Amino acid sequence: MYDIAVMNGIVIDPKNRRLTAANVYCRDGKIAEISREIRESAKVINAGGRYVSPGFIDIHAHIEGKKRCGALLCQQGVTTAVNGNCGNGLDDYPGFFRAMDKSGFIINQVELSGASTLRQKAGQLDRYAPMTAAQIDIANGLLQEELQAGTAGLSFGLEYMPGTDREELYTLSRTAARYGKPVTVHIRCDLSPGLDALVEVIELSRFTGAGVQVSHAAYQFGFGMMRQALDIIDNAVSEGLDVSCDSGMYTSFGTRIGSAVFDDGCLENWHCSYDAIVMPAGKYAGQRLDRESFEDLRKNFPHDTAIVLIGAPAEIPMAFELPYMMVGSDAGGDASDTLGAVHPQDAATFPRFIRQMVVEQKKLTLIDAVSRMTILPAQRMGLSKKGCLSPGNDADITVFDLAAIRDNAVFPHQGRMDALPDGICAVVVNGKAVIEDKRIINDTAGKICYSPNNTCYRSSSFL
């Protein structure tokens, strides 16, 4: 007798690049059997000829236990989120892990240590100033404690911490590399200075040996710079450097209006005016800004998220020409349980990726697309029991209808940012049915993925 069975589906195996008509049986949170046999099971999900995929892994998220954000991600078919990106870590990992272990969460969570948080804990509160040698020592000690407690790597948000110098970058990255953990980097600039900023992190990999994951390519290079950026990354990988990358499905990004991103000169750099900025919530919710409202928000509501409508969306599919370009939503950044979504990416990224790349533009085969959301991020993050449905692996499963898959969330001046996608039929997390027909039926099945001893794959293995 099995706990749960997903019957009559087409099982996607991104590791062996195979599609097989089969039933998937789970017991005690693990995949127990994949076969055409009919077995008894306490709970049955009928996939009815639809695709049965390993649960999607979001390699770039900011969920950190926020219920509403976790639910929106799960509604996209995501069963594991890699949190703590862009330098934004947590103050107390053991405390967070204990709290999540106790309460459970809708999806599994992986936590990265955040360099911005470490530098604040080490006493450097000025984002424009470098850390002193003594502060770097403190931050480095804290990083080791966090990695031992179970964080899965290190993240930098260099654009938010312009004062970060080479000493800080290299010292902390060397520590992550010594632990065999990747370093994810939101690079120092976007637009054309972004290419120099990209070279900075490729050199980082060269001189520290760290596995560098370049974050959200569409946000950094989707302004006419994508082709050059991809060439730089690909040359580095061909040379043997351990560099890989992820991208979302938008070039219009959202971030706190008080952050360094909106410092003087930003509009000139972006070649846009104030009305390219739209607010998802707060005093000017749903509105485009002008100089007066922009200055009001910068001064009085610096923590509010603003979305900049910008970029060349046609460059997004180009990003996925790199076979190791993974999918990351960037969801949850400044969202909260009260705000819900603050960008359509929070509710749309994964279905949008499948619809645009596989169904509409036919740029990727289904198996290739699924591998960017399953086996590749699992290997990069050292999640050895995830990313592929094989006996003994974690029973994280997403059932979707390729013909029906569609994202419905839009920007705040257009409608709802949290509109649920179509085509995600069922989601199973650790062997428990979590979503069926868009209804959440369990929001505590997800676990924290501690990974002190897991092996993270080098980017060369993805070729």
Ligand SMILES: [Zn+2]
């Ligand atoms: Zn970022």
